[in-house]
Amino acid sequence: MELDVRRLFLLAEIAEYGSLTGAAEAMMYTTSAVSQQMRRLEAEAGQTLFERRARGVVLTDAGAALVARAHAIRRELAGAESDLEALSGLHAGTVRIGSFPTASASILPLVLTQFSRQHPAIAVSVRSALRDPLRELLLMRDVELALFWEYDWSLFEDDAIETERLLDDPTVLVVAAGSEVGGTGPVKLSSMAGERWIIRADGHPVADVLTRSCHAAGFAPDIAYDAHDYQEAQAMVAAGLGVALAPRLSLTNLRDDVRLVPLDPQTPVPVRRILMGQLKGHQPTPAILGFQDTLREAARAMPKTFSQQGQLGSVNQ
Template identity: 60%
Template sequence: MLDVRRVLLLVEASDRGSLTAAAEALGITPSAASQQMSRLESEVGQPLLHRLPRGVQLTDAGRALAERGHAIRRELRGAQADLESLAQLDRGTLRLGSFPTASASLLPLALTRFSRKHPAMHTTVRSALLAELLELLHTGEIELALLWDYEWNRVDDDSMEIEHLLDDPTVLVVPANSELVDEPEISLADLAGQEWIIRADNHPVAEVLRRSCRLAGFEPGISYESHDYQEAQAMVAAGLGIAIAPRLALTNRRHDVRLVNFATDVPAPTRRILLARMANRTPTPAAATMAEIVQAAAAKFADSNLHRTQLGTVRRT
């Protein structure tokens, strides 16, 4: 196998007419250049240069190898340009993973900021359940993923770098005209006689409701099973029951429902919003930049939630 660096030395000697000039162009000494050229000739088994009193002249073998070397140099320069372009985020693809609630609230802000700063980058997003997102990270099909967990199902994987972005509290969703809106504070135990709108298909928020109600000493009465948060809000507005939901899931709240915070002394479960990547893979420049943007977007949402809570000593939004 030929040493590419020595072939490039031959190319420079061909272009510049001397080994001394080639050595200067490559930042090595003339002595080192002469030694490397001798080794290349030994590798190919025949002379490549005629040493003249002033400069060098390529042999037929030298010209043939130098011609190939010019093509190699062009490809290497092209590769360097590609890498610089990727480092400057002037090209390439960023592969993200997310889940529906984040995709409807936090992620759009991050994507908009990223695309404005780096319009030449192409971004793809895979929306999936938690287990699938973890698998996509492991297989390398995505570089970064927004994840969530609760106290009883922590994402705990030593092969991943996991950052806690923000806490997403559980809130109560009631009709706009509900008498519950006027309560100074509410605990789940106060809601034992209510009918509930629950998420269908063993959705995580359904588990949150059942766990919370059992801790409060009752089983929730279910009046409707919804398949998304907009449908749940509609059924709440229609008076079919009340519901709970993570606050981020209610970024687009209907005008005819209200959100009520639970009493702070007996809080409903809060989920964590996380950003994850594989620990054994150095993040690409695009992934590193997006991670910073997601962190800033999450801080904005966290401040917004805190502001609502601080203003919400009346516990209504």
């Protein structure tokens, strides 16, 4: 049995559009031509690949298996094209970056500005997503490089992706500007047991940070408000509704009516690690190598940037 790859791709199009007619229109073929190609593919496979229904087609198990293989072949072909581009040593083109929201609002703008100054001929595109969708973007080669995060209890692990630790993002306490908390320096989290807390909603990882940290400090947090983003959380803190914990990178756009307080080094509060990830075994293009260097430079500069802002004395690397 020898399967025609082009027919596999056509079967994948039929699966996507749900009918031979839909696939034919998308591919600018006639329906009869598509039907003929599918008969040949079924002859090659020796099995029925789909069943015709009144409103389209439904894949058989054999058809679904071949569609999955077709997607894998497409990914490998895209990888081959990318490898050839890297070997050509191009100094122009595009860079496709993936990022998560707080990195996109903090470190990434610095990198994009610096990189565009150094390499104005290279077009950069950015896709922002949560961690699992971002992982899929990288695996599908929709992006070439991605920023991820991890905590000790939520490690980023994928056999197909290699990562480099860029930056440690400490957890800090957010209080109202007029609060007496932290007036004499870093505070122990255990001293905050009587406070009410602003927490991130919808199972956000920072909600887990608060719960774990407070329990480690010997108390359960009294939740006053579930915020859907960090600006909302800051607003509730400023209004005196409670205090909050947040990763430092999420607070680059700090309100004037809140203040950041470092936590005592002995406080068992976790640090979020920021990672740079790419596919294992993938040869990066010269443009990607340059972008990685700019990312590393920005990561090294972040503690100084925070200090100049006067919002925290230091950030642990």
